[in-house]
Amino acid sequence: MASLSLPVERKLFNPLWWREMLFQWQSQSHKISSASDVDAGTPESKVVEVHQVNAPSKASSAYDFAKVPKDGVTITVTELESEDDLEVEEDRAVTIISEPEPTDWDKLASDILDVIGDYGLHTQPKDVDGPVTGWAGKSFFMDRVRTQVAKGHAIEMILPAFPWKSINQVDKVTGVLPDLGEELALSRLHQLCEDIKVVYPPGGEVHIATDGLLFDDVVGISDDNTWAYGDGLVQMAKSKGYDKSIKLFRVMDILGYTADTPLNKESYLSLAQKCRNEILEKYGRTEEEVREMMRDDPDTLLTYCGFIRFLETDLRHxxxxAHATSGQKYRKIVKKVAISMMIRAESFTKFLQAMKPEHVRLSIHPSSGNVKLSIPLIVQGSGDFPKSPWHSSIAVALDGTYTTVHSKAVRDTHRLMYKDGRPYFYREKSELWDWEDEDVVFEAQYPNTMLLYPRAGIKKSLTEEQLDKVKQLRGVHKGPVKVIGFENAAAGAA
Structure with missing residues (x-):
């Protein structure tokens, strides 16, 4: 048996951290040749006598820490039959984690919420002057985050969003599938989960509750297009490596209809109306309830006004x-559909509160932040709260900043760019990157990187003129401009 004196690097008692530290012990870290190499008498270190150690693949109550006395750290854990069991070697360093005081949990929960809060952008109440400072909803979520930390798993956040692409493909969006807007949005949500790891190693998970099924029949979008958009979103998250931090849940997933059978298009379409009916029957709000909420709650009224704005352009297509024969009749239809959407939105919120009560609530709608975090999915150069990516196109400026726009507003000033053969974003017209060279690809990447590489299967060198334009582009672009894959890529390196 190895008896080692090891420094205590954390004061947090959590199965996932035990697993992480044990892996460090097995695979790296500094070696200690004997217990005498470290003074066991100092408060910063403890002595470990290792008998058997394992690390199952998931944190659970299977960890038996009853044999870890308060004044010692002898670890005796029964070996589990798991491929993740570790072969323990002598003279490897391991971090020992001691049980914290209750105030440590509060501090950790507070630190996590500070990270989450940094991603928010909220409105100031009308009776308050000056800029918004801090996140008003932080205290509201303290108990939820503290409970999740005690369980030792990733901090779970719920975001009702990503329904479908707008039906208005004439003036607003360029297709029915996710594009650069969704790519940037998923990247930002993934980065939020990664940033949580700085203060809490298990990180975070964003559970996207895609709500398109609740609204598509109201605005005239087919269930087929709603499925295609959601499936495209899943594939995008997988291709970017975000599928561990971002989970997409459709209504039938949350209701439990897909617990035993993976969802496919056929089962999705067969369950669509059944799920709509079930949500409205069990959790439905009445029109009177919604109108009362709009009178009493400024955040609910903000959401309604947002619905009115996008419906005024969307319903024309x-x-x-289709039967509106005058402006007055059209506006009447817009308001009627907006109320129907509010009823379904508030019903869905009630449903999520019942099914996901411990999650931190995120929102794509502007709000005061009292009971949710309003998170801009796209960080715009202006700093303003953006349009949602499914109601807009992305315009990339020469300096690398993004703006959520209606496509009709930038057709004269920007070039429509394609990816995998379909429209993906708009790029500001400029001779610095409008090269008329189909073998050179410019790819905008989160957060504001511009990547240049040759088209697949092409061996190519950049010309002197192109290299000079890359140099000029770097002078105005606020983010990195990277050149890869060309035979003379080194010449284009920063």
Whole structure:
């Protein structure tokens, strides 16, 4: 048996951290040749006598720490039959984690919420002057985060969003599938989960509750297009490596209809109306309730006003308003559909509160932040709260900043860029990157990187003129401009 004196590097008692530290012990860290190499008498170190150690693949109550006395750190854990069991070697360093005081849990929960809060952008109440400072909802979520920390798993956040692409493909969006807007949005949500790891190693998980099924029939979008958009979102998250931090849940997933069978398009379409009916029957709000909420709650009224704004443009291209023969009749339809959407939105919120009560609530709608975090999915150069990516196109400026726009607003000033053969974003027109060279790809990447590489299967060198334009582009672009894959890529390196 190895008896080692080891420094205590954390004061947090958590199965996932035990697992992480044990892996460090097995695979790296500094070696200690004997217990005498470290003074066991100092408060910063403890002596460990190792008998058997394992690390199951998931944190659970299977960890038996009853044999870890308060005044010692002898670890005796029964070996589990798991491929993740570790072969313990002598003279390897391991971090020992001691049980914290209750105030440590509060401090950790507070630190986690500070990270989450940094991603928010909120409105100031009308009766308050000056800029918004801090996140008003932090105290509201303290108990939820503290409970999740005690369980030792990733901090779970719930975001009702990503329904479908707007039906208005004439003035607003360029197709029915996710594009650069969704890519940037997923990247930002993933980065939030990664940033939580700085203060809490298990990190975070964003559970996207895609709500398109609740609204598509109201605005005239088909269930087929709603499925295609959601499936495209899943594939995008997987291709970017975000599928561990971002989980997409459709209504039938949350209701439990897919617990035994993976969801496919056929089962999705067969369950669509059943799920809509079930949500409205069990959790449905009445129109009177919603109107009362709009009178009493400024955040609810903000959401309603947001619905009115996008419906005024969307319904002009929807069969829902095809029979409107005058502006007055059209506005009446817009308001009627907006109320229907509010009823379903508030019903869905009630449903999520019942099904996901411990999650931190995120929102794509501007709010005061009292009971949710309003998170801009796209960080704009202006700093303003953006349009949602499914109601807009992305315009990339020469300096690398993003703006969420209606496509009709930038057609004259920007070039429509394609990815995998379909429209993906708009790029400001400039001779610095409008090269008329189909073998050179410019790819915008989160947060504001511009990547240049040759088209797949092409061996190519950049010309002197192109290299000079890359140099000039770096002078105005606020983010990195990276050149890879060209035969003379080194010449284009920063």
């Amino acid at each position: 929807s069969p829902v308003a």
